[in-house]
Amino acid sequence: MRIFIFLAIAATLFASHVERFRWFNGETYLQFLEKHSLPLRRLYYNLDKDDQRLTEEIRAGVHCQMLRDDNNTIEQVLLPLNDELQIHIYQDDESYSFEAIPIISSTKNEVLYTQINSSPNYAILKATGSQKVAGVFVAAFKHSLNFKNDIRKGDELVMLYKQKYRLGRPFSMPTLDAAMIEMGKKKHFIYLNDDGRYYDERAHEVEGFLLARPVRGARISSYFTKRRWHPILHKWKAHLGVDYAARRGTPVVAAGSGRITYCARMGTYGNLIKIRHNDGYETRYAHLKSFRRGIYRGKYVKKGQTIAYVGSTGRSTGPHLHFELRKRGRAINPLRVVQVTTKKLKGKAKKAFLKLKANYDERINLHLQNKTPYKRATHFEDMCYIYLLDDPMEQKDGQDR
Numbered sequence: 327m328r329i330f331i332f333l334a335i336a337a338t339l340f341a342s343h344v345e346r347f348r349w350f351n352g353e354t355y356l357q358f359l360e361k362h363s364l365p366l367r368r369l370y371y372n373l374d375k376d377d378q379r380l381t382e383e384i385r386a387g388v389h390c391q392m393l394r395d396d397n398n399t400i401e402q403v404l405l406p407l408n409d410e411l412q413i414h415i416y417q418d419d420e421s422y423s424f425e426a427i428p429i430i431s432s433t434k435n436e437v438l439y440t441q442i443n444s445s446p447n448y449a450i451l452k453a454t455g456s457q458k459v460a461g462v463f464v465a466a467f468k469h470s471l472n473f474k475n476d477i478r479k480g481d482e483l484v485m486l487y488k489q490k491y492r493l494g495r496p497f498s499m500p501t502l503d504a505a506m507i508e509m510g511k512k513k514h515f516i517y518l519n520d521d522g523r524y525y526d527e528r529a530h531e532v533e534g535f536l537l538a539r540p541v542r543g544a545r546i547s548s549y550f551t552k553r554r555w556h557p558i559l560h561k562w563k564a565h566l567g568v569d570y571a572a573r574r575g576t577p578v579v580a581a582g583s584g585r586i587t588y589c590a591r592m593g594t595y596g597n598l599i600k601i602r603h604n605d606g607y608e609t610r611y612a613h614l615k616s617f618r619r620g621i622y623r624g625k626y627v628k629k630g631q632t633i634a635y636v637g638s639t640g641r642s643t644g645p646h647l648h649f650e651l652r653k654r655g656r657a658i659n660p661l662r663v664v665q666v667t668t669k670k671l672k673g674k675a676k677k678a679f680l681k682l683k684a685n686y687d688e689r690i691n692l693h694l695q696n697k698t699p700y701k702r703a704t705h706f707e708d709m710c711y712i713y714l715l716d717d718p719m720e721q722k723d724g725q726d727r
């Protein structure tokens with residue numbers, strides 16, 4: 327059974343008005359509540375630990391909304407946490423309540439064709455005005471191609487990608503589906519496969535930032551999700567990492583080389599290690615029983631090196647490793663970049679990929695022929711939406727409580 331509650335708040339429908347603002351760099355959720363005289367106890371101290379942890383996910387610069395009535399009293403506040411979940415603060419019986427709810431967004435398939443005069447980055451930026459779109463393209467080819475030497479003036483590129491829109495504006499990082507770039511008239515391709523990984527035209531996985539599995543031979547007991555409906559607690563939650571169930575004391579290894587930036591206890595995480603890697607990546611290892619001797623903040627560790635041992639410290643139901651990957655603070659699915667042994671698709675998997683590829687190639691060629699001009703999206707709505715949706719979730723052992 328699915329329940330949809332659709333609440334569209336148009337500024338014109340009520341005698342209320344919507345205020346848009348961006349989250350200040352360095353501002354904490356508690357400071358925000360204080361600034362607006364919102365009740366700290368109801369909106370923070372009375373929340374369970376998971377919801378309290380969510381309030382730490384608000385990122386600087388994110389677009390927020392506030393609905394005020396005639397008397398300038400705050401009626402509702404929406405604070406996005408990622409591209410799928412947001413905090414909703416709303417007035418009820420003279421006071422306020424807190425909930426985490428899904429973000430309504432629409433996803434559009436977009437196309438970019440452009441000629442390159444100097445660099446692909448500059449060409450995409452000039453055509454779209456979006457550093458994010460340019461960044462996604464450059465990152466996809468970064469480890470396989472060298473743009474510096476081999477681009478000739480007049481080379482072409484095509485990218486097919488998905489962009490999310492919220493309130494008529496693009497938001498969150500675009501997802502690259504497929505791309506082609508000519509370098510000295512030779513074409514190079516990249517495709518997003520159904521397994522969430524990128525492959526080239528020979529069905530070889532494109533090596534990017536790759537992580538080792540942090541616990542060897544462990545079973546995954548809980549997957550990454552930016553939002554899920556908890557049927558027992560009856561509310562929306564997020565799990566911003568992957569849980570590996572393993573025996574207490576099992577060694578935990580650094581998933582990538584980098585510098586340890588945190589190595590101590592931290593609230594619900596229990597004993598926690600954070601490692602900073604190249605390109606703005608960070609990994610986190612939580613609920614640890616103990617740290618390995620000689621592991622401390624500031625130390626440089628190598629990929630595969632033992633750093634700690636599996637435990638159940640902090641908020642945890644049993645021994646497991648809670649493993650997170652962040653890029654510039656944003657939680658991303660670590661399984662997308664955890665190394666697997668097969669880097670070349672074979673058999674059935676290859677056949678399915680080639681079918682997918684043929685489909686993308688057809689579209690890429692069409693846009694090359696037509697030199698499809700980039701269409702800038704127009705702002706088409708000016709409302710905030712709130713909705714709830716029932717979604718079952720399995721409860722398993724060895725996860726965060």
Ligand SMILES: [Zn+2]
Nearest residue numbers: 567569648726
């Ligand atoms: Zn976890």
